[in-house]
Amino acid sequence: MKNFYDQISLTLQEIAKSIYNLSLESPIWEYSSRQEFGDLSSAAPLKIASQTNNDPLEVAAVIKRELVEKIGDSVEKLEIVKPGFINLFFSKKILINTLDGIINQGKKYFREANGKKLLIEFVSANPTGPLSIAHGRQAVVGDVLANIRAALGDSVEREYYLNDIGRQIDLLVLSVQERIKELEGKKWVIPEGGYKGEYVKEIADSYLKEGKGQSLGDFCLSYMESLIKNDLGRIGISFNNWVSQKKLVEDKKVEEAIRILKERGFIYEQEGALWFRSTKFSDSKDRVIKKSDGSLTYFASDIAYHYDKCQRNYGRLINLWGPDHHGYIKRIYSALEALGCKNDLLRVVIVQLVTLRSKERMSKRAGTMVCLSELIKEVGEDATRFYYLTRKNSSHLDFDIDLAKKSSFDNPLYYIQYVCARIESIFKKAGKLPDGNFNQYIESEEELQIVRFLAQFPFCLQRSYFLLEPVFIVEYLKNLASLFHKFYENVRVLCQDSDKSMARLNILQATKIVLHFGLEILGIKPVEQM
């Protein structure tokens, strides 16, 4: 059975297609915060009008007529407003249906028939040091984006590209080698530009203890890999694929990609180096593929890697990169276009920087705390995940450590968790669980308001899905929590009238389902008691 979101969005898309020959992109409907604008509003008439030279109000009238015909019985009221908005008010019938649907089907109620196969590559930090707080944000955002896609029915794979070859790796191995000398009491020195962290010494130490028979290079790599996996595992993130750059090179994938580019005429030689003519594709500058000393650049193997991804038959590729890679976007797009990959297959999302803030342990602690693992240790797993998600990807994140750690009402995570605790507490007191019946006893505006908001959850998911922004789910949960606390203060769930009590328990049950589903997507455990 289709949920209301599918019905109404498809209907609107069909109207745009059949009458105006336009394909509207989702999301078309927006849930409105203001009650007088209804439960959903759409600026579709304005958009259609501006593209077809029609009068917005006439377009709105046409759309309204069609909507009434197709889904009129689910809607209390359809209003056309001033410049050309359509405001839609849910009928009580659709609200009760939604409530029934959520309680009977659980989170499956929100699933859609997308079924896209997609690959999301994120973090991919060099295995030359522990993950930073910036990597942590990319890790959590990527994981949640994957969750959102999967929750809506896509099949998702998470991939980590391991840069396990090249100068930086060599430098790490050299640094470890020196530390081994130190441990053996010999003369040692940190190499130029080498790695200085404590972990370098730890690798050296553990190589002396258990690395016998292994090459130092291999040992360093597997040590770093497990260090990274461990950090990620602590906030509940794991990857389906670990792709090795080294293997890519060994399998001659890089040579192959260069050969194809050459065949297509996008490679030329100059000053002893091979260049990719990326300016043909709106890049600002041609890029070196093979240096004059004969070695390949990082970009060369990156082309090969992305070409490989393109050929693995996904419906969509998503990359999460840090802001330091923004200059890289055009050249990778250029390369894929040059290789004849499907247009628009790859979408790169830039996740902006993270800074730490703390009043108590001022700059000293915050300044030195750059490791993800330290941050997790300080504020906890769930709080770390939550705070990483409280800003849009494109915004800098000022991570307030004190706030994240606070167990009080001004901490939004606690505010949300408190809802879970209150619901469980009432269930316990009621001594029985809601059974989905008695929904017809829902009458008051306070009750309906909660159901209304629950009915808007699919629209929130859609927005996050299309715009690749987890933050909308965080905002939704905060609003749901606020609505629930108001409800809790104003409406007594367990009251004299047992039919009404049951109906209200149903509302709690549906709220719990949506809340748990939302938290599950964010990768945060709900609490039962506080």
Next chain:
RNA sequence: GCGCCUGUAGCUCAAUCGGAUAGAGCAUCGGCCUUCUAAGCCGAGGGUUGCAGGUUCGAUUCCUGCCGGGCGCACCA
């Protein structure tokens, strides 16, 4: 110099890839606990959206210029 982000209430941020009266939380001030957890609820104050122009039915959003903050501009990875 070029590119990408960014500038909104005292603070941290929203504002749905141009939409309706620019909204929350914190902080401040004032109310609400003999009834399901007061970690909560209700109310008040607080704004020339960095500045100046432009585009149109409509601009916090787009364009131009200026001012401020962050990041990046390799035959590094």
